[in-house]
Amino acid sequence: MKRVVSLLVLLTVLVLPACAWENFLEVIVGQTARGATLSPDEKTIYVGAILDRKMVAFDARTGDVIADVLLTNYNSAAWAKGGWVDERGDVFVPATGALEIYHFDSELFHIDTYYIDGFGIENCEGVVTDSHGNLYAFDRKGSGGVYKIDKNGNLDTKWGSRGWADVGFVRLGFLKDGYIYAVDNSSSTLFKVDVETGKVTRLATLASGGFAVAVDDSGKIYVAHYNDPYVAVSIYEDGKVSEISRSEFGIVSNIGGIAVTRDGSKLFLIEEQTDIGGLLLGFKK
Secondary structure (H helix, E strand, O other), X not given: OOOOOOOOEOOEXXXXXXXXXXXXXXXXXXXXXXXXXXXXXOOEEEEEEOOOOEEEEEEOOOOOEEEEEEHHHOOOOOOOOOOEEOOOOOEEEEOOOOOEEEEEOOOOOEEEEEEOOOOOOOOEEXXXXXXXXXXXXXXXXXXXXXXXXXXXXXXXXXXXXXXXXXXXXXXXXXEEOOEEXXXXXXXXXXXXXXXXXXXXXXXXXXXXXXXXXXXXXXXXXXXXEOOOOOEEEEEEEOOEEEEEEHHHHOOOOOEEXXXXXXXXXXXXXXXXXXXXXXXXXXXXX
């Protein structure tokens, strides 16, 4: 099978040979699913079961359930739509329906709650954290963008524009090597944000429905497309964009999350809604 790869460089489009991915994992998450994030040792992957309102930890090799947590234990308005694992293995999960972010250990035992109302955030679906314990909350409504919340739970008004970086309506971003990578879901524009300053740089305009981001150690940026009928994943590298079709992955519904191993050899996608529920899918080269 061949796929078409678009290189968005000086508006030139080229066709490159395919690089097939083999499916090695398929696990039902719940009624629907969204978001995927790997533990530092890459043995565990955390996925949100939206309508079940649970964050679920799966064995990334076998798909066995390791642990889960019901977010409505902490707020009846909470939905599970994404999460982030820090370098220690702790898990951070936005409540989405409530302006709260929950901090769990690797086994999903509750450690703390961050209250993020009063900062201008309207609907937080994703979050990342840095090595200093600061949180960066993504807003998918209102003014959109990224908000920096320090480890004490306060908005860092010295960062970006009074604590905010304008990257449009963001859902699930990624932090790697001092930069946050995020896609404006409305324009499908890929941005990077300097973690130290909040400075925003535009990288590329992608196919429609750019949604969730993951980055490997080589610097390749992987973007899942939520509702583009043809493109499942875009890969940005050295100013060039390649595209992988939905048919190559065998995906027919919305893609609600993405994760990649550090060496880029394994890719995990969340198929949000099928006739059997949300799916965690694993692929390897």
